[in-house]
Amino acid sequence: MAQKGISRETVLRKAIELIERNGTAALSMRELAEALEIRTPSLYNHVKSMGELYADISRYAAEELRQAQLAAIKGKSRDEALGALASAYRRFAKEHTGLYKVTVSLSDLRDDASGQAAAAIAEPIFLALSKYGLDEEQMIHWQRILRSIIHGFLTQEEAGFFRHYPASVEVSYQMALRCFLSGLHAEIEGGQYEGQ
């Protein structure tokens, strides 16, 4: 019955901790309450609903991923920056599997929150692409393409799709990035993608 010094912050931190330790599936109101040494309904004194909590976690995760990318491209430019960004992105997904999954499942967030999170994740890529002298529309296209490659790769790697074939996953990832860079350079130099 005594006040236990639990706040919205505390709950959020503990939820993140549980996700980091045991994965997304292990996060339930019951587990969360137990970890905080509280009865389940008491959580609702600090958090409106599971969905809202998830939105908070998602915001946090997006910000972490953004910071990881920003740190990676800092002081670097163009191809070097993009390479570092891609590596940092993959490292983040591997080291924070649970958080990355939350980042991915933005679909069921309210539109404003989802937009914010999406922008936070996309920003570093725009930053790195800005050194190539593309116009705004082309930047959007190439940002989408790079994110597709990176995210698609990581999703499938996580899902175990790459386990069934005997070829280095790391090499595949490097090749994918070089494929992107060669396409990007072809656009800039040859302009072969224009008029579409």
Add this chain to the structure above:
Amino acid sequence: MAQKGISRETVLRKAIELIERNGTAALSMRELAEALEIRTPSLYNHVKSMGELYADISRYAAEELRQAQLAAIKGKSRDEALGALASAYRRFAKEHTGLYKVTVSLSDLRDDASGQAAAAIAEPIFLALSKYGLDEEQMIHWQRILRSIIHGFLTQEEAGFFRHYPASVEVSYQMALRCFLSGLHAEIEGGQYEGQ
């Protein structure tokens, strides 16, 4: 109490129907039973568990996606085949959103089933890539890269990541494919990806 002519087949078909109509989230044992005009526990006379049912649906969805790809590349070769495959893949994901999502979440299947499904989806890409004269390891790499692009793109499009920026999603997709093809041709002609 009368026998109602329900079989494992019937249940599977109805489950797929529900997913197609109302999305993955709408599939529950209760809804499924109701649609079949049966009490929920009666389902267990035909299906062992929700997980097993999901595995069956997943197998079905993977086969459908495989057929869509095979039909697309039939009679075509190389770049034309890959273009058609990519378009068919996206069309499938758009027209069968629920089924495609099931296809994606193979991760929690048993390993053998997941391997089968993954192979079914990957096969058409291998088929289309086989006309480029790549060795086996390179085929695996390029298959992974193409799947990453396609799947990553579709996942993010579905999640609404592309809604926030004013540029044609269709054009982005076409550019992504051309990016892949130019990278692939650079590999074949220049051999610039060797020795990695």
Add this chain to the structure above:
DNA sequence: TTATATAACTAACAGCGTTAGTCTGTCAAC
């Protein structure tokens, strides 16, 4: 006609997120 297997049923359990209503410990005001 009888026996057996199939497939329906009801009742129940443990888990989930969530709400309503209650009690209590802490802090501010008089």
Add this chain to the structure above:
DNA sequence: GTTGACAGACTAACGCTGTTAGTTATATAA
């Protein structure tokens, strides 16, 4: 120092989820 109010804990309960056990009725084979 006593009182009042609020924050934060509680218990009890609801409807949902998947699932199991045990029972009953029907259809088919002997």
